[in-house]
Amino acid sequence: MPTLLAINNYHYRRGGADVVYLEQSRLLREQGWHVADFAMQHPSNEASDYGDHFAEEIEFGHGYGALTKARHAAKIIYSFESAAKLRRLIEKVKPDVVHAHNVYHHLSPSVLKAAHDCGVPVVLTAHDLKLLCPAYSMLSHGQVCEDCNSRGRKALLEKRCMKGSLALSGLIYLESSLHDALGLYRKHVDRVISPSRFLMNKFSEWQWDGAPLAHVPNFADVGALRPQYQPGQHFVYFGRLSREKGLLTLVDAVAKAGVELWMIGTGPLEAELQQRVAETGANVRFCGFQKGEALWQLVRDSRAIVLASECYENAPLTIIEAYACGKPAIGAAIGGIPELIRPGETGAVFESGNSDDLARVLREYARMDDADVADQGRMARAWAEQDFTVERHVSRLLQVYRDIGVKLDSGEATREMEYAA
Structure with a gap:
């Protein structure tokens, strides 16, 4: 060999x-x-x-x-x-x-x-x-x-x-x-x-x-990640808490949309994010660093994952991993993110850096029938099984x-x- x-x-x-x-x-x-x-x-x-x-x-x-x-x-x-x-x-x-x-x-x-x-x-x-x-x-x-x-x-x-x-x-x-x-x-x-x-x-x-x-x-090791299509009520971000990830914009959008976000991870922006949450009244839960099955269950329990990047992301693993867990992805239209999302089928895109546009998409998903969210999760999982x-x-x-x-x-x-x- x-x-x-x-x-x-x-x-x-x-x-x-x-x-x-x-x-x-x-x-x-x-x-x-x-x-x-x-x-x-x-x-x-x-x-x-x-x-x-x-x-x-x-x-x-x-x-x-x-x-x-x-x-x-x-x-x-x-x-x-x-x-x-x-x-x-x-x-x-x-x-x-x-x-x-x-x-x-x-x-x-x-x-x-x-x-x-x-x-x-x-x-x-x-x-x-x-x-x-x-x-x-x-x-x-x-x-x-x-x-x-x-x-x-x-x-x-x-x-x-x-x-x-x-x-x-x-x-x-x-x-x-x-x-x-x-x-x-x-x-x-x-x-x-x-x-x-x-x-x-x-x-x-x-x-x-x-x-x-x-x-x-x-x-992703799609076969090792069990999907859960029934959507929860909250959204999830998981990754590094740093400025280029657009997390301040995400917090502002969460406050405007009146939805709940679970933020999983640590990083240099954490203190500033907590301050922004306090200032805006956004419903954000900081879950800290998670890994393994504990992380994947938090993702499975969500309605959709959100990636609000304000930099040229290349090919973020978090979207593929979310798909494997049976969850749609809401992503900023920047870098390589849009090519990983099929709008209306596996998720949605919004204008990077625009909290109003992101809030609009979050409200749409919050109001969407659970069955429709679950259908997007199934299509996301099927795409992961086919290509990733x-x-x-x-x-x-x-x-x-x-x-x-x-x-x-x-x-x-x-x-x-x-x-x-």
């Missing part, structure tokens, strides 16, 4: 990209692949047989000394340590393919060059907009921004896009300029995977001249590997054909 070397900054479930990285590895192991891991050392990491090869931890916000901070700044731009350790791991496991996920700011794209120089085919999943936008989110001071496309990287410095800091923006400007000059992302990757068609369109608009793109949607299962994901992923020359044995090829069917 083939050997995969999977690379990601974190080896634990910190965010959506990390979940995809770990789940892809699990799925391929279940198919009989040998999978090796390469990540950054971290106390929260899951167990790995290859942890001794991991790169030194870099965690922003820690109280490092001046010398350590300077050394980390250099590694952010280009980590010779990560590259050297990866080469040694490649010599040990002799992978047939390297699949990288989020590597910037920690491992650095030096790992892409190291793998390419070793003659191993390299796939990179673009979980966000970093390959186009130095600030990775196309957000500047809370507003969507694409100035680097029209004005070049200097816009990053002029606008101080990184937390309003000239020093931090300067570091990221230096990083992106060097990476562009060396072609680290363009020359050393054989295929870029995009989880959304929105992102593929952005690559085209920004005249990407690197590796070809392949569309491989995100997925682990089987469909593995089939698409293996096709990408095959396209760049990875040899699959006859048994693997047979399973892939079964998945595609």
Whole structure:
């Protein structure tokens, strides 16, 4: 069976990209692949047989000394340590393919060059907009921004896009300029995977001249998530509590619509959200961090989930997971969200940042017959079963590997054909 070397900054479930990285590895192991891991050392990491090869931890916000901070700044731009350790791991496991996920700011794209120089085919999943936008989110001071496309990287410095800091923006400007000059992302990757068609369109608009793109949607373990179609009376948001998620707009809309919202998660905006709830009188319950069956039951008990993002979301897992639980999704019409919602069938969309428009949709769903909400939940679940299962994901992923020359044995090829069917 083939050997995969999977690379990601974190080896634990910190965010959506990390979940995809770990789940892809699990799925391929279940198919009989040998999978090796390469990540950054971290106390929260899951167990790995290859942890001794991991790169030194870099965690922003820690109280490092001046010398350590300077050394980390250099590694952010280009980590010779990560590259050297990866080469040694490649010599040990002799992978047939390297699949990288989020590597910037920690491992650095030096790992892409190291793998390419070793003659191993390299796939990179673009979980966000970093390959186009130095600030990775196309957000500047809370507003969507694409100035680097029209004005070049200097816009990053002029606008101080990184937390309003000239020093931090300067570091990221230096990083992106060097990476562009060396072609680290363009020359050393054989295929870029995009989880959304929105992102593929952005690559085209920004005249990407690197590796070809392949569309491989995100997925959920649909078979493991039990659906519950009978709708509850409240709405649910689950995810990180941060400004770009449009949660202040969501609270305002909840107050205007007179509905109930359960907010699941933690994050830097939590205190401000609680203050906004107090000011508006919105009926919001803060449920804190939840995981596993406790999380899924909270989702099942809802009427619909809401994603009010005010940034270019790529392919949010929360919508797919909600569908698997038999729930419609109400999403902002921004980024890759609209392509995951079929209005009137699996949910609804509204104008991003517009609390009045969101309140209108919330009122519609609050007044909608339970049977109609349940029907949307069934259609959402059916879509998840058709397009977003682990089987469909593995089939698409293996096709990408095959396209760049990875040899699959006859048994693997047979399973892939079964998945595609």
